[in-house]
Amino acid sequence: xxxxxxxxxxxxxxxxxxxxxxxxxxxxxxxxxxxxxxxxxxxxxxxxxxxxxxxxxxxxxxxxxxxxxxxxxxxxxxxxxxxxxxxxxxxxxxxxxxxxxxxxxxxxxxxxxxxxxxxxxxxxxxxxxxxxxxxxxxxxxxxxxxxxxxxxxxxxxxxxxxxxxxxxxxxxxxxxxxxxxxxxxxxxxxxxxxxxxxxxxxxxxxxxxxxxxxxxxxxxxxxxxxxxxxxxxxxxxxxxxxxxxxxxxxxxxxxxxxxxxxxxxxxxxxxxxxxxxxxxxxxxxxxxxxxxxxxx
Numbered sequence: 001x002x003x004x005x006x007x008x009x010x011x012x013x014x015x016x017x018x019x020x021x022x023x024x025x026x027x028x029x030x031x032x033x034x035x036x037x038x039x040x041x042x043x044x045x046x047x048x049x050x051x052x053x054x055x056x057x058x059x060x061x062x063x064x065x066x067x068x069x070x071x072x073x074x075x076x077x078x079x080x081x082x083x084x085x086x087x088x089x090x091x092x093x094x095x096x097x098x099x100x101x102x103x104x105x106x107x108x109x110x111x112x113x114x115x116x117x118x119x120x121x122x123x124x125x126x127x128x129x130x131x132x133x134x135x136x137x138x139x140x141x142x143x144x145x146x147x148x149x150x151x152x153x154x155x156x157x158x159x160x161x162x163x164x165x166x167x168x169x170x171x172x173x174x175x176x177x178x179x180x181x182x183x184x185x186x187x188x189x190x191x192x193x194x195x196x197x198x199x200x201x202x203x204x205x206x207x208x209x210x211x212x213x214x215x216x217x218x219x220x221x222x223x224x225x226x227x228x229x230x231x232x233x234x235x236x237x238x239x240x241x242x243x244x245x246x247x248x249x250x251x252x253x254x255x256x257x258x259x260x261x262x263x264x265x266x267x268x269x270x271x272x273x274x275x276x277x278x279x280x281x282x283x284x285x286x287x288x289x290x291x292x293x294x295x296x
Contacts, residue, residue: 014248018213021243023152028236037208038142039165045138046169048112048194054177059187069121077132084136096215097141104137113195116188
């Protein structure tokens with residue numbers, strides 16, 4: 001039985017009602033705009049992320065990078081990307097994902113814009129490390145945002161387009177580096193496209209993406225949540241009825257289910273009956289064969 005059918009209007013949470021309403025909106029040109037805006041974020045952040053490899057080559061001689069500095073420049077920014085992702089995840093419970101992404105975009109593009117001003121390897125390392133924190137904020141946000149705004153049957157379409165635009169940055173960057181090879185200011189010039197996006201991408205996100213309706217609901221503002229959904233319906237052509245606050249029902253302040261501790265992933269758990277009815281046999285080439293056990 002479908003989940004929507006299993007929940008009656010009186011028992012469904014307001015968050016569930018919001019999600020079901022957003023999923024009911026037919027795919028439209030506005031969804032294409034959302035994909036393009038988030039895809040642009042992916043392209044710019046992918047460019048800034050992959051910039052490190054080109055900097056290792058283009059900045060080595062002009063800044064007289066030592067072996068130790070090259071090691072830090074290659075590894076430290078990536079570690080800070082992961083750390084920034086964890087920090088962003090903790091902040092997303094207190095501020096909206098759109099705000100988290102905006103913070104990340106401003107940090108990453110702003111510090112990338114400072115690369116042309118670097119006069120030493122140490123300065124370049126500090127700039128790239130701080131850029132990594134912003135990248136962790138920005139890269140982790142687009143998928144959750146799209147998961148809320150896109151109709152569920154088109155989320156795979158968004159994922160494919162986003163990954164293509166992200167990979168396009170990894171393809172464009174080596175080509176630009178090839179054109180700038182041998183130029184003593186090449187590492188400064190190659191950073192300009194990613195840095196100058198500071199004046200464009202935050203505006204695209206601000207005006208092109210709606211705020212999260214679930215975030216408004218969690219913040220105790222159901223009216224703003226309903227207005228956000230209705231604005232989305234209007235931009236998509238008014239092909240479904242508008243949502244009202246009354247439709248959210250009485251369960252506006254249901255506490256979220258507490259998540260188990262991280263250590264629960266590693267605890268030994270008894271197999272469920274439907275798991276015991278199957279056996280797994282490993283074949284060559286790391287393939288697995290699953291078959292039903294008649295004795296179970």
